[in-house]
Amino acid sequence: MLKTGKEHLEGLRDGRTVFIGKEKVDDVTTHPAFKNAAQTVADLYDIKHDPEHRDTMSFEEDGERYSMWFLRAKSQDDLRQRTQAHKKIADLSCGLFGRSPDHVSSFVTGMSTNPSAFDSEENKFGDNLMNYYEHMRKNDIFATYAVLPPQAARNPEFYESQNLPVPTLRVVREDDDGVVMSGMKMLATSAVFCDEIWVGNLLPLAPNQLKESITCAIPCNAEGLSLWMRQPISLNAANEFDSPLTWKYDETDVLVLCDEVKVPWEKIFVMDDTVRSRGVYTETPGHCYGNHQSNVRFWSKMQLILGLCSKVAQASGANEIPVVRETIGRMAALEATLAGMIHGQIEAAEEWPAGYKTYNRRMMYAALNWCTESHSQIVDVLRELCGGGVFQMPASVDIMHDAELKADFEKYFQTPQLAALDRMKLFRLAWDFVGSEFAGRQQQYEKFYAGASFIVRSHSHREADWDFFDGIVDNIMADYDVPEPV
Numbered sequence: 088m089l090k091t092g093k094e095h096l097e098g099l100r101d102g103r104t105v106f107i108g109k110e111k112v113d114d115v116t117t118h119p120a121f122k123n124a125a126q127t128v129a130d131l132y133d134i135k136h137d138p139e140h141r142d143t144m145s146f147e148e149d150g151e152r153y154s155m156w157f158l159r160a161k162s163q164d165d166l167r168q169r170t171q172a173h174k175k176i177a178d179l180s181c182g183l184f185g186r187s188p189d190h191v192s193s194f195v196t197g198m199s200t201n202p203s204a205f206d207s208e209e210n211k212f213g214d215n216l217m218n219y220y221e222h223m224r225k226n227d228i229f230a231t232y233a234v235l236p237p238q239a240a241r242n243p244e245f246y247e248s249q250n251l252p253v254p255t256l257r258v259v260r261e262d263d264d265g266v267v268m269s270g271m272k273m274l275a276t277s278a279v280f281c282d283e284i285w286v287g288n289l290l291p292l293a294p295n296q297l298k299e300s301i302t303c304a305i306p307c308n309a310e311g312l313s314l315w316m317r318q319p320i321s322l323n324a325a326n327e328f329d330s331p332l333t334w335k336y337d338e339t340d341v342l343v344l345c346d347e348v349k350v351p352w353e354k355i356f357v358m359d360d361t362v363r364s365r366g367v368y369t370e371t372p373g374h375c376y377g378n379h380q381s382n383v384r385f386w387s388k389m390q391l392i393l394g395l396c397s398k399v400a401q402a403s404g405a406n407e408i409p410v411v412r413e414t415i416g417r418m419a420a421l422e423a424t425l426a427g428m429i430h431g432q433i434e435a436a437e438e439w440p441a442g443y444k445t446y447n448r449r450m451m452y453a454a455l456n457w458c459t460e461s462h463s464q465i466v467d468v469l470r471e472l473c474g475g476g477v478f479q480m481p482a483s484v485d486i487m488h489d490a491e492l493k494a495d496f497e498k499y500f501q502t503p504q505l506a507a508l509d510r511m512k513l514f515r516l517a518w519d520f521v522g523s524e525f526a527g528r529q530q531q532y533e534k535f536y537a538g539a540s541f542i543v544r545s546h547s548h549r550e551a552d553w554d555f556f557d558g559i560v561d562n563i564m565a566d567y568d569v570p571e572p573v
């Protein structure tokens with residue numbers, strides 16, 4: 088089934104507990120902090136029903152239509168189709184929605200190509216994973232994940248020595264019909280707009296953290312679950328003209344707090360297994376599928392950045408200056424570099440697991456690292472190109488509703504390149520990208536969405552064929568020895 092945007096929004100009115108400070112939000116689809124972004128999510132659902140995009144965005148299997156991100160790739164063409172769908176979704180928010188509906192669903196789809204990774208001697212959870220995959224694709228589920236413990240709460244000894252509950256989410260009880268868990272996870276982007284949250288662990292756990300190894304799916308309205316919103320950014324936007332990105336692309340981030348949340352056995356994928364709780368991401372294509380989506384999403388953002396660099400330089404006429412052209416040319420090269428890294432993952436696809444194709448993992452992790460470490464510098468180039476023009480503009484576009492101010496504005500703020508209002512519109516957009524609170528949150532997201540940089544690089548270290556690289560050095564050195572004395 089392919090949900091419509093309207094159906095998805097109706098599903099969000101399910102009694103979920105969302106707090107903004109002490110305020111409990113009644114309806115995330117109408118609350119001023121969320122409603123515009125909720126509509127953006129609805130638009131992502133509706134694009135699948137547009138006849139022009141239907142075949143890019145969905146596929147048919149056994150007479151049923153599913154969103155393209157549920158396609159398990161058996162060929163390079165399948166991988167290509169997945170990539171195209173990610174690109175279409177990412178283009179709709181210019182890459183500003185990180186956890187769009189194709190992110191976590193790609194993790195689960197990748198995992199479903201190797202469900203044996205969920206089976207251990209003690210627990211056979213592979214079937215649960217497959218049933219969850221079926222449930223997700225049949226109901227066109229939008230899930231996010233919470234796979235990191237809260238910051239600075241990773242040391243259980245501190246809490247135990249003070250007789251305090253350890254704040255990290257863990258199983259506190261097992262009942263006949265499932266487990267009960269309490270504690271926190273940080274963070275869950277988009278959770279307020281999601282149907283469900285995948286709970287797990289992307290960081291390694293110590294052997295004694297057995298109860299934290301719980302990996303499961305919970306509905307966003309689960310009893311005992313509350314979502315604690317960070318400061319909503321969208322409330323800073325008075326109107327779309329003055330803050331066009333803040334207005335509709337605050338995808339939100341919440342702290343996930345569970346107070347005795349019940350998880351039925353069939354929604355549990357790992358428990359009491361610290362090694363497997365992390366292994367399920369990398370011993371299946373889950374992490375690779377999901378982060379390929381992140382690569383593609385960043386590509387859309389890179390295209391917006393390149394467009395902004397070009398338009399901002401044109402607005403001041405700086406685009407005619409050779410050194411500025413060189414700067415923009417370098418940005419164009421960077422955009423094409425990322426495009427190449429994305430296409431390369433398909434051209435060098437891996438035959439893995441048996442019967443399936445997966446994006447080239449080393450190239451995917453290289454792109455992930457490139458995006459994480461380059462974002463700030465790339466945005467800084469745009470910031471420099473903007474100069475002080477972003478602050479030259481009046482505080483609000485409402486000056487257009489005052490005849491005298493409007494006349495002055497149009498007379499004095501125009502430039503040889505642009506009419507005053509066009510210039511203001513462009514610089515408002517550029518500022519929302521480089522300098523607003525929305526921009527600050529984007530910067531933090533790009534640094535941390537896949538874990539801190541040392542985690543991102545550890546994936547590249549793990550996947551590299553060290554025998555091969557060490558062998559090159561060994562081969563050279565094998566060709567010579569201590570020379571005869573001269």
Ligand SMILES: Cc1cc2nc3c(=O)[nH]c(=O)nc-3n(C[C@H](O)[C@H](O)[C@H](O)COP(=O)(O)OP(=O)(O)OC[C@H]3O[C@@H](n4cnc5c(N)ncnc54)[C@H](O)[C@@H]3O)c2cc1C
Nearest residue numbers: 232233234235238273274275276531532535538539540541
């Ligand atoms: C906007 C945003 C959205 C997010 N969305 C999600 C989400 O949807 N789901 C989810 O599960 N998580 C999400 N996260 C959480 C994110 O995964 C974590 O913030 C990230 O993994 C970093 O962990 P941390 O914040 O605990 O930082 P820490 O691990 O405490 O790191 C803080 C700093 O210390 C450095 N550091 C810490 N330990 C080491 C070490 N051993 N070696 C070297 N350097 C070290 C790090 O490099 C970093 O600079 C999100 C985070 C942000 C900022």
